[in-house]
Amino acid sequence: MSKVLMKGNEALGEAAVRAGCVHFFGYPITPQTEVPEYLVKRLREVGGTFVQAESEVASINMVMGAAGMGVRCMTSSSSPGISLMAEGMSYIAACELPCVVINMMRAGPGLGGILPAQSDYFQATRGHGHGDYQVIVLAPSSVQEAVDLTTLAFELSEKYRNPAMVCADGMIGQMMEPVEFPEEGAATPMPENDWSLGARDGRERRIVNSLYLSPEDLHRHNLKLKAKYDEIAANETRQEIYGTDDGYDVLVVAFGTMARICKTAIDEVRAEGLRVALFRPITLNPYPFGALRDAMDAIEGDGPVLDIEMSMGQMLYDVKLAAEGSRRIEFYGTAGGVVPSPDEVAEKIRGLMQGVQ
Numbered sequence: 001m002s003k004v005l006m007k008g009n010e011a012l013g014e015a016a017v018r019a020g021c022v023h024f025f026g027y028p029i030t031p032q033t034e035v036p037e038y039l040v041k042r043l044r045e046v047g048g049t050f051v052q053a054e055s056e057v058a059s060i061n062m063v064m065g066a067a068g069m070g071v072r073c074m075t076s077s078s079s080p081g082i083s084l085m086a087e088g089m090s091y092i093a094a095c096e097l098p099c100v101v102i103n104m105m106r107a108g109p110g111l112g113g114i115l116p117a118q119s120d121y122f123q124a125t126r127g128h129g130h131g132d133y134q135v136i137v138l139a140p141s142s143v144q145e146a147v148d149l150t151t152l153a154f155e156l157s158e159k160y161r162n163p164a165m166v167c168a169d170g171m172i173g174q175m176m177e178p179v180e181f182p183e184e185g186a187a188t189p190m191p192e193n194d195w196s197l198g199a200r201d202g203r204e205r206r207i208v209n210s211l212y213l214s215p216e217d218l219h220r221h222n223l224k225l226k227a228k229y230d231e232i233a234a235n236e237t238r239q240e241i242y243g244t245d246d247g248y249d250v251l252v253v254a255f256g257t258m259a260r261i262c263k264t265a266i267d268e269v270r271a272e273g274l275r276v277a278l279f280r281p282i283t284l285n286p287y288p289f290g291a292l293r294d295a296m297d298a299i300e301g302d303g304p305v306l307d308i309e310m311s312m313g314q315m316l317y318d319v320k321l322a323a324e325g326s327r328r329i330e331f332y333g334t335a336g337g338v339v340p341s342p343d344e345v346a347e348k349i350r351g352l353m354q355g356v357q
Contacts, residue, residue: 020187060088070196090129094210115337
C-alpha cells in the first residue's frame with residue numbers, strides 16, 4: 001500500500017469509510033470540522049448517507065436510530081459538542097448498540113478555546129452521561145494511529161455492542177502526515193444479527209430498549225452490562241512502553257500527542273545518560289492498570305513516576321490507582337491550549353532525576 005499525505009481529520013473520515021461506515025450524523029465545531037466536511041463528499045461515492053443535524057443532541061440520537069437498524073455509523077465532534085451527546089451516549093450503551101464517536105479535544109472548561117488539550121479524559125473514561133455505563137476509548141498519538149484505531153473502534157464497538165470513542169486532541173486533527181489505509185472494499189459488512197430492527201420476512205418482533213420499570217429487571221440489566229465491561233477490560237487493554245532496553249530509574253506516563261512529545265524529550269535525556277522510560281496507554285478505557293503496575297515495578301530503586309498531561313491532572317487519578325501507593329507520583333500539566341515543548345519536558349525530567357541520583 002502506498003502512503004498518502006493527509007490532514008488528520010480527513011484521514012479519520014477516510015478511515016471510517018474504509019472500515020465500512022455508511023452513515024454519518026454530525027454538526028460542525030472546531031477543531032474537527034474537516035471530518036464532516038470530508039465525509040459530506042466521500043460518503044456519496046460509496047452510496048452512504050451524510051446528515052448535518054441541527055445540533056449535537058440531534059446527531060447522537062440519529063446515530064442511535066441508525067445503530068438500532070444494524071448499520072455501521074458514526075459521529076464526530078469536539079469537547080462541548082461531546083458534552084451535549086451525554087444523554088444519547090447513555091441510551092446507546094444501555095441499548096447495547098454499536099457506534100463510533102470521534103472527539104477532537106479542545107481547551108476548556110466552558111467554551112474555552114480551539115487549541116488542543118487533553119482535558120476531556122474524565123468525560124471520555126468515566127461515562128459522561130448518567131447511569132452505570134462505559135465507553136471504549138482509544139487514544140492515538142499520530143495520524144496513522146488515528147486511522148488504525150478508527151478501524152479498531154468499529155471492530156470493538158460491534159464485537160461488544162457498545163459505543164467506542166477515538167479520543168484525540170486538536171493537533172492530531174490538524175497536522176498532516178503520510179498514512180496508509182486498508183484496501184477499499186476490504187471491510188466486512190455488518191453481519192446478520194439477532195438484535196437489530198428493520199422489516200424481515202418471517203422474523204420475530206424485536207425491541208431496542210433501555211427502560212426497565214421493574215428494579216429487579218434493571219438490576220439484572222446492569223449486571224449484564226458490568227460483566228461485558230469486565231470482559232472488555234480483561235481482553236482489550238493496549239499500551240506502548242518506550243525506552244526500557246537498558247533499565248530505567250524514572251517512568252514517564254503520557255498519552256496521545258503528549259506522549260509523542262515525551263518520546264522526543266526522553267531521547268534527549270537518555271543521550272545524556274539519564275535512564276528514563278515512557279508508558280503510553282492506548283486504551284484510556286479500559287485502562288491498562290496491570291501493565292502500568294508492571295512497568296512501575298520494573299523501575300530500579302525507589303525512582304518516581306512522572307505523569308504528564310495537557311490538563312490539570314485527570315489521568316493522574318488512574319496512574320495513582322495503578323501505583324496503589326507503591327511509588328511516588330509527580331505531575332506536570334498544562335491547560336488552555338498550552339502545549340509543552342520537548343525541551344520543557346526534558347527539563348522537568350532532569351529536575352526530577354536530581355532527586356534520584
